[in-house]
Amino acid sequence: MTLKASKLAMVPFVSVDNMMRLVHHVGIEPFMADLAAAIEADFARWDLFDKTPRLGSHSDVGVIELMPTSDGIQYGFKYVNGHPKNMKEGLQTVTAFGVLADVDSGYPILFSEMTVLTALRTAAMSAVATRHLARKDARTMAMIGNGAQSEFQCLAQKAVNGIDQIRLYDIDPAATDKCAANLAGLGFELVKCTTPEDAIEGADVITTATADKDMQTILTDNMVGAGVHINAIGGDCPGKTELHRDIVARSAVFTEYTPQTRIEGEIQQMAPDHPVTELWQVINGAAQGRKTAADITLFDGVGFAIEDFSALRYVHEKIQDTPFYIDLDLIADPDDPRDLFGMLKRAG
Amino acid sequence: MTLKASKLAMVPFVSVDNMMRLVHHVGIEPFMADLAAAIEADFARWDLFDKTPRLGSHSDVGVIELMPTSDGIQYGFKYVNGHPKNMKEGLQTVTAFGVLADVDSGYPILFSEMTVLTALRTAAMSAVATRHLARKDARTMAMIGNGAQSEFQCLAQKAVNGIDQIRLYDIDPAATDKCAANLAGLGFELVKCTTPEDAIEGADVITTATADKDMQTILTDNMVGAGVHINAIGGDCPGKTELHRDIVARSAVFTEYTPQTRIEGEIQQMAPDHPVTELWQVINGAAQGRKTAADITLFDGVGFAIEDFSALRYVHEKIQDTPFYIDLDLIADPDDPRDLFGMLKRAG
CATH class of the missing domain: 3.30.1780.10 (ornithine cyclodeaminase, domain 1)
Incomplete structure (x- = not known):
């Protein structure tokens, strides 16, 4: 019964x-x-x-x-x-x-x-950070790492911030081809790049979503120019980072929940008291985000409950x-x- | 599709x-x-x-x-x-x-x-503790608190330890009637009691499973005689106990995972270093359970992962x-x- x-x-x-x-x-x-x-x-x-x-x-x-x-x-x-x-x-x-x-x-x-749903919310989170931290005239994004998260990142940026010029790079060209094929016909100007340097040329926003479980330096210091906003999404557990520490050092760093980010994010490379601002403070007006058009802003995203x-x-x-x-x-x-x-x- | x-x-x-x-x-x-x-x-x-x-x-x-x-x-x-x-x-x-x-x-x-499943495993856990701590000739159990957990406790004791003489007591006689009706025809000798003193008369095992979120003294010290095994199941969160501390003091206390039991169990009434033995040590032979037929043994059950x-x-x-x-x-x-x-x- x-x-x-x-x-x-x-x-x-x-x-x-x-x-x-x-x-x-x-x-x-x-x-x-x-x-x-x-x-x-x-x-x-x-x-x-x-x-x-x-x-x-x-x-x-x-x-x-x-x-x-x-x-x-x-x-x-x-x-x-x-x-x-x-x-x-x-x-x-x-x-x-x-x-x-x-x-x-x-x-x-x-x-x-x-x-x-996590893939969707992770991309939406990057778009929220970008909306509050990138220059208002941002139109071009370098998408470094063209794996499972990449298309979601691009579409969220278009939906939330009108960012529709995408420069794709992955260490594996097949991943770039997959990402470009998936995004074809969805309203982007897409450029496939063969080096990270090429990808970030002229980009207002740089999003890194690479998957290696290692200390990587996907971006080195001399690659990143003034005024850029970076979403560092792939470095999200102890021992896994994507950016050279010198980039982190000269960026204004924004976090979700700082106690977790100090363990899992890019700032695990920095001193335990490295200054950061929590993004919610920018969103509710308690703290300032980008101060000048020349700032480098870094969203050190790890994903929070x-x-x-x-x-x-x-x-x-x-x-x-x-x-x-x-x-x-x-x-x-x-x-x-x-x-x-x-x-x-x-x-x- | x-x-x-x-x-x-x-x-x-x-x-x-x-x-x-x-x-x-x-x-x-x-x-x-x-x-x-x-x-x-x-x-x-x-x-x-x-x-x-x-x-x-x-x-x-x-x-x-x-x-x-x-x-x-x-x-x-x-x-x-x-x-x-x-x-x-x-x-x-x-x-x-x-x-x-x-x-x-x-x-x-x-x-x-x-x-x-939790109701079943909670009863099974009490039966395991009873098997390792009660006198081998135990046949009679006082079941104090005749709510949602009571019938499961009785059936597990019968299945695992052959305990089939049950003396029921609840502050609400309707609960006792419900429990007795549910257990009728399942092979027990059932006695409905109107006081806790009556219920524990001649019991080899006393199981308390009352639900009030309060410091209760369902059992007071003079009620509990030598040789009894007690399963105290209902005291399972901070501020919720069932036994007078004097009973705990003269019992040999057995726990699941002690750091959790000190917060949630009967021993929250005692000093933080009140001596206890973890039940797994009795089960695998590393520690002794009951030492003499006259011991009072207390399983301070709170439920563990x-x-x-x-x-x-x-x-x-x-x-x-x-x-x-x-x-x-x-x-x-x-x-x-x-x-x-x-x-x-x-x-x-």
Whole structure:
């Protein structure tokens, strides 16, 4: 027999397939613009959030992390793994899913895939940082690293900041070809470059999203000119950076949640008290972003739980009255809360 | 269109309904005996596990917790809330779900309801403690607190330890009636008692599972005679205890993971260095349990992540080749791991 579960006992589930349908239903660019607005709104009320560094379980080959946060009304967490060796085995380096819950009852209200959603929110986050830190006349971006994140970065920049001239570079030309083919016909002026120097020629914004688990110097100091905004996205765990420290030293550095960024970001190369500004302070007006057109601004992005929370809340809102989810019978719901055993017994 | 996802991208999901079917398929008592054996086996290899206190997010009305652990081969975590005020609103005080994952790839391999499963594993844990700490001739248990956990406690004791004479007591006689009705016909000698003193008369084992969020003294010192084993299950968070401290003081105290029990268990009433023995040491022979027939032994149970891990592993094993799960399309699985965007684009 199938027991009838009450409405509260059912938790909406958004599969990978349904997430992709939802994104196309909204439109990829509008979806990322909405995500950017949701992140911006949550960063503007930063003080309301419970903030803890992620809780990681490390092995020789990777890490599994839980990233929780709460604004006092809702609670969210993301499960995410990082396994660089997976790609060789035909698996994703990063997979993720997440849960949104109601703080008042403790009941979960959304269970969702987050591999696709994380790619979207990561790009939306870079676009938010760029909007607040780059020169207002920025039109051209160098996209260094043309892997899984690259197309999302380009589309979010176009949707949020009107950046539509893209100069692509990857150490593997096949990755550049893939990225260019995916972006063809989507309204960009695309230039495929064969060196990083070529890619950043004339770029107002430089976004690095490379995947090596190593101290890299994708950009060296003499390559970066005045007035540029850099999104350094790929350096996101201990021992993994992308920029030469001299670039970091002469940039104005902006972070998400600084205690986490000091461990995982580009600034792990710097002294523990290297001056930084948290981006939420720029967004809510408490701190200044770019001071002159000649500044180099650096968004040292590592990804923070509040961004996932914003994304889950947005998805929860967007799926209402759509077919893009199914209900899961996840919560036991006896007629009398003290009679859990009776419910089990009667199911026999 | 529906995209075909590869086998690894699909994660088995066990709903509440399917969990209840699985339990009846195995049999309630055999299921709890198996859980007890699984917990015992994992406690015997305690040193292999990553152990951290649970990660809680507290509000005025409750708590939402994540409880992760890993044995280096598999990783598991449980989401669990605790909201005492929920019962008045017709909701469960505690709901839970959990995930098991493969450490080597980071991919989740099971998503399961855990409200029913937690009730089963909590009872199995008490039975394991009782097996190692009570007198071997124990036949009679006083069950103090006849709420959602009580029937499970009784059945696990019968399945694992042959304890089939039960003396029930609850401050609310309706709860005792409910418990007695649920256990009728299941092979017990049941006595309904109207005072705690009456309930513990002649009991070899006393199990307390009361729900008040307060410092209670369900048992006072003069009530507990020599030779008894106590499972104190209901005192499981800061500010919530069930026993008078004098009983704790003259008992030999056994814990799951001591750093957590000092915060959440009966021993929160005692000095921070109050002597305790961890139960895994008794199970693997490194420490002695009961020393004489006259000892009072106290299992100060609060529930630990390894018990959930054992339960998830058992369920994962048991559902193979059964109809008691469905596959969820939870993991994005592009043909080329670098081409997540291409997968999204083609879904349009």
